[in-house]
Amino acid sequence: MKFEQLQINEPILKALAEVGYSEPTPIQEQAIPPVLEGRDVLGCAQTGTGKTAAFAIPILQRLGAPREKQSPKRPVRALILTPTRELALQIYENFVAYGKYTGHTSTVVFGGVSQVPQVEALHRGVDVLIATPGRLWDLMGQKKVSLSGVECFVLDEADRMLDMGFFPDVKRIIRTLPQKRQTLLFSATIPAEIADLADSLLTDPVHISVTPTATPVEAIRQCVYMVDRCNKRALLAHVIKGNGMQQTLVFTRTKHGADRVARDLKKAGISADAIHGDKSQGARQRALNDFKAGKVVALVATDIAARGIDISGLPFVINFDLPEIPETYVHRIGRTGRAGLEGTAISFCDGAQMSYLIDIEELTGRRIEEVEEHAYPMTGEQPAEPEDKPQCRRSSQGGQGRRGGGSRSQQPKKKPAQPKAEPAQKQPQKPAAAKASEGEAAARQPEREGGGSGQRRRRRRPSSAARPEGVKPPEAPAAKPAAVKPAAAKPAAARPTQAAKKPAAAPDKKTPPAAEQKRPASVNRKKASVSRGGRRPRDNDSAQVETKPLPAKPLSDSLRARIAAKVASVLSGHRD
Known part of the structure; x- marks a missing residue:
């Protein structure tokens, strides 16, 4: 059949005729008539069978005569x-070539480049827009x-x-399209x-399948x-050099793998380059x-970057990594053996x-033919790696033990160290109540001494020579003698003055003077309890307990009589 x-x-x-097309391919022969009729089409054909021309040719004809250039905006x-x-880019070049004499304009938009020339082309007006989903959605948002x-x-x-x-x-873009x-x-x-997607997008479609789904062309020789x-990597260099390959497309699974394979081929003396999404x-x-x-000689690519590569007469395709999706294998080897030419697809399998x-x-x-004799046969050691990986994970899980030092056999040595850490954690919690009493005692200290804060600062810095004679420093603060505060630095007459300021310390007692005399001792007892709670006693507290005498008070007659009677009874007992 001819295109005519x-x-x-x-x-x-x-x-x-200018691009050399005289007879349509099977997919073109079956798809062009229904598309010209305006029907929806679901087409399945192998890569390299001419799918682009199957929809580009009828679309250009259905657009009819181009609209007038005087139109302010030329819609897509x-x-x-x-x-x-x-x-x-490949589809855009085909549209430009097929529509050379139709007067229709086409443009292409994709990411990775500046959008300025693309936006300018859209403003001039286009009939056919070829785009990748990401960049098109960005331009629609703008x-x-x-x-x-x-x-x-x-x-x-x-x-x-x-x-x-x-x-x-794709779904967001489809929602913005006209329903008709x-x-x-x-x-x-x-x-x-894809079949489910077609059911939701297409209306009474024409199903076209030139060959069974995902069946590679018979002209491609496949081996593994x-x-x-x-x-x-060593086998790859050996195969390329040994077979004298001049044009080879190598597929890897990851971008990093593509770069690494290209570097290793260059080290082996083979000119190579890599293409992937990060470039x-x-x-x-x-x-x-x-x-x-x-x-x-060798172009190393990932599946995403290689889709759409149209190289006429490509002789070799090498799968450095087998794809996880079987259909992807069909896409890869479809780069070779196009237009009825022969090609070879080589795969490496570990x-x-x-x-x-x-x-x-x-x-x-x-069944893919296996090459049994080659320079790097499988030794059988590779399948043992999955059994070793759980051991590595178990050792990594015990990393906390090693972080403390040593393997699991050494962990019992660390157990005695755990009780040592417990008192350190409980020690700050124990004097919590004592700290409150200490704050109360510290709040009463300026009142007891009868001086302001400025006077206390001046009295905290006397030299050790100012200590009264006959008064020994307390034993607890022996490590810090410089911080000892002299007990006799303040006159003893200051205490009655303080007592005079607060005569109602214990109003319920029958003997208010005696209660006032016991108040300083109670304060000191609170400080002593703080010391027993774990805090080192302060120097001035110990000095007050040992060196500050209470002022003498006159005794009442009844008390004198009782004391005299008690002394007499004691003396009489000794005489007996």
């Missing part, structure tokens, strides 16, 4: 969402683009869109999740090397252009990835 038989317009046929009439920058005039919506590589976590952004629109969903694989993970769009494009031009290999063989329905 699909009722394609002359301007588009002219552009197709067709929206194509793709998961990666590389794929967005009110830089409106999707109210979209007539056709295309969700390309839908399975990868969901795997990369773009589904929330044509929706096309194309994907290399259609798992159950069983190798320990520690020898994978700028300029660096990724330069690496891709150098790879296409043959300046780089002991931990055996289950991935089994899933891939079940999905593809064929």
